Amino acid sequence: MNLTFRKVALIGKYQRLASDAAALEKSRLALEDIGRFLVEQGCEVLLEDESYANTGLQGYEVATTEQIGMHAELALVVGGDGTMLGAGRELARYQTPLVGINGGRLGFVTDIALEDYRSALAPILHGDYEEDERPMMRARVIRGSECLFEALALNDVVVNRGSTSGMVELRVEVGGVFVSNQRADGLIVASPTGSTAYALSAGGPMLHPSLRGWVMVPIAPHTLSNRPIVLSDSEEIAIEVVGGRDISANFDMQSIATLLHGDRILVTRAEHSVRFLHPRGWSYFATLRKKLRWNEGGS
Structure with a gap:
């Protein structure tokens, strides 16, 4: 061959x-x-x-x-x-x-x-392979009219507090429409790929890679009714820092520290996707069963 x-x-x-x-x-x-x-x-x-x-x-x-x-x-x-x-x-x-x-x-x-x-x-x-295309995220940190930082992320964009500071307060918009003010330890916006990473440990759902969406997950929210939400990735997510100290943003572990009140993190779908190749017969669900140890002790 x-x-x-x-x-x-x-x-x-x-x-x-x-x-x-x-x-x-x-x-x-x-x-x-x-x-x-x-x-x-x-x-x-x-x-x-x-x-x-x-x-x-x-x-x-x-x-x-x-x-x-x-x-x-x-x-x-x-x-x-x-x-x-x-x-x-x-x-x-x-x-x-x-x-x-x-x-x-x-x-x-x-x-x-x-x-x-x-x-x-x-x-x-x-x-002889299976192909699996994964969307990426484009994130920018905006202060006033200046873009301080720009990065691509395959897993997630995370805004969170420092280890010794209190809660952060974040104002969230989706597609230019106000969603909520969130008081929490932080906020995760994850792709389907990243939905099995930090977002999962924070209580978010798993998104199948074929879905064109994101999951937004609060980290230890002050209000227990503040729950994860699945969003279309065709809309821009804007996260504004309203309150808190020692706040940072992380993009697949690429970090920018010392965000100030008024700084905005803008998240959109990136122009390009990542192409993964797998052996023939690969299944996303088989991966979940193996990595998350589902059905242990069963058939």
Whole structure:
């Protein structure tokens, strides 16, 4: 069978592992083994430059994220969901499909177990796969007429208080229409992908990835009737800081601290989506059963 993906990028953990020799060696060995497998399959391998800096792995062309987006036909992400989120944000604009090999723990979007990658990856390289498109969020922090910060998020946008401060008060609008003033520890706006992350632990619902919507979830709200709500992602969500101290906004762990009263966080659907490829027969519900340990002890 002919290869569908000949030029394949290999991406490991973004954070430097120099302080953890065991983790560094594990990452290097995993990338080395997968790289060798790709070459055996007839692929040309591009090693992402941060992965090279982390592991020093030799024998492959080293490429920046931009070069991967322009030239790679597929990107393999080896690590946890955080690594996959970072790769997705960077490569979405190029429409580069991503395959996640789980070298972390939970792995909602890095769904191929490291020990099973050979049997799962070979059919994908030859064009036998399920494709799963995930929308992204575009968020901006506005102070007066100035945009202080802009970022893409695949999981969520979170506005919350510091560890030692009291509640925050936030004014929320959806599509230019006032919704409510919320007094809580914070507020999460999550995509379907992010609905199984922080939003889930804060009591929000899970959204199927095919839905074009967001979930807005208050964190420990002052009023118990303040409940999560599912919204269309075609409308802009505006969150204004009205009260509280030591407030920050986080975009998939990208942070801006010290928000002031009057600052506004604007959330819209991003122009591009992330393309995930899964082994044939992949099911979102099977992922939930496995990761959330549903039906344990049952059939």
